[in-house]
Ligand code: NIG
């Protein structure tokens with residue numbers, strides 16, 4: 500009897516595992532190609548199928564194309580005449596934090612700058628004090644709720660940084676919370692160790708000691724416990740110099756941890772030069788850059804082989820964070836010029852309680868279009884294919900093609916690519932599918 504039951508269940512398991520679902524009733528399927536990087540003029544291109552189908556098996560796309568060529572499949576879902584696009588990728592966030600900081604927001608309205616607030620012990624140190632007091636469970640529960648809201652606005656891949664701990668104990672606490680989030684949600688989450696976010700209280704006169712602490716104590720434990728997928732450093736005047744950042748990144752590289760950098764947010768910090776020299780996967784912010792740095796970034800996407808200049812996907816992705824410029828009144832990253840220069844560009848929210856309390860990539864797209872003069876197509880590529888490459892997740896997400904995860908969005912209306920930036924602050928996503936399953940928050 501028991502054996503029969505076991506047999507029945509294992510057959511059912513086999514059936515479920517191999518069941519294919521054919522989605523149709525798709526007026527336009529956006530982002531449907533194998534590309535892993537869009538640079539310069541290519542950023543204008545979005546590959547589309549009209550009257551399309553999408554075939555999914557085991558959470559992975561197995562085929563797609565024009566509906567007239569759809570295979571015969573028993574399990575079919577009519578989406579009802581909607582537009583569909585790949586899930587969005589938010590490659591830079593600080594989603595785990597203990598408390599909001601609207602009091603600093605009001606101080607800035609009244610004229611204080613981000614640097615002045617930080618200098619007076621506010622900013623990141625304010626968040627660190629609150630995080631130290633918060634329980635691991637409350638940090639987890641609150642971040643979970645934040646992530647659910649992000650998913651409902653189309654984000655199906657997200658990077659989350661530590662960096663509000665600034666002690667070994669609290670950095671580990673943050674990274675454990677990110678690990679729990681990875682296990683609790685079906686979306687792809689990547690974690691980044693950002694111990695070098697600010698010098699903690701008590702180390703402001705002993706900066707090199709904090710750098711040693713990161714290198715000698717934090718990094719080895721975090722790598723040993725496999726709590727981080729990357730390392731990041733806030734390379735900026737008043738925070739970490741490019742020399743200090745370099746020491747930390749080199750130590751991380753020695754331990755096999757790839758890097759991302761916060762650079763050129765408040766001035767020419769040397770962040771871009773360092774990122775390119777270290778082979779960082781991305782350099783983020785870039786409010787202050789010029790052609791010298793664009794040349795370096797562009798060069799990272801080419802290799803010369805037998806005298807031929809060949810494009811490669813292993814360059815340092817520039818990532819703009821227009822939510823920060825909007826909130827802090829900084830110049831917007833010169834995205835229009837950078838793309839015209841031939842560069843790729845990604846966009847992210849930088850969701851955090853200080854400089855960007857913005858959780859929506861749709862809002863970021865709107866800011867990028869109106870303030871940086873990206874077209875809707877360019878902004879779309881910047882939150883999908885190029886953002887996936889900024890996390891080196893281009894084999895699993897960023898476009899819709901066979902072999903990638905079935906992370907896709909059903910949009911509320913037609914011509915949705917342009918409606919996203921047009922309807923600022925209005926969620927254009929009606930349904931979210933993560934690895935082939937509809938995401939329905941309880
Ligand atoms: O990306 N630039 C450094 N870190 C964050 C801000 C963090 C904060 O103010 O809490 C950023 O803007």
Ligand code: FE
Pocket residue numbers: 591592593761849851
């Ligand atoms: Fe950031």
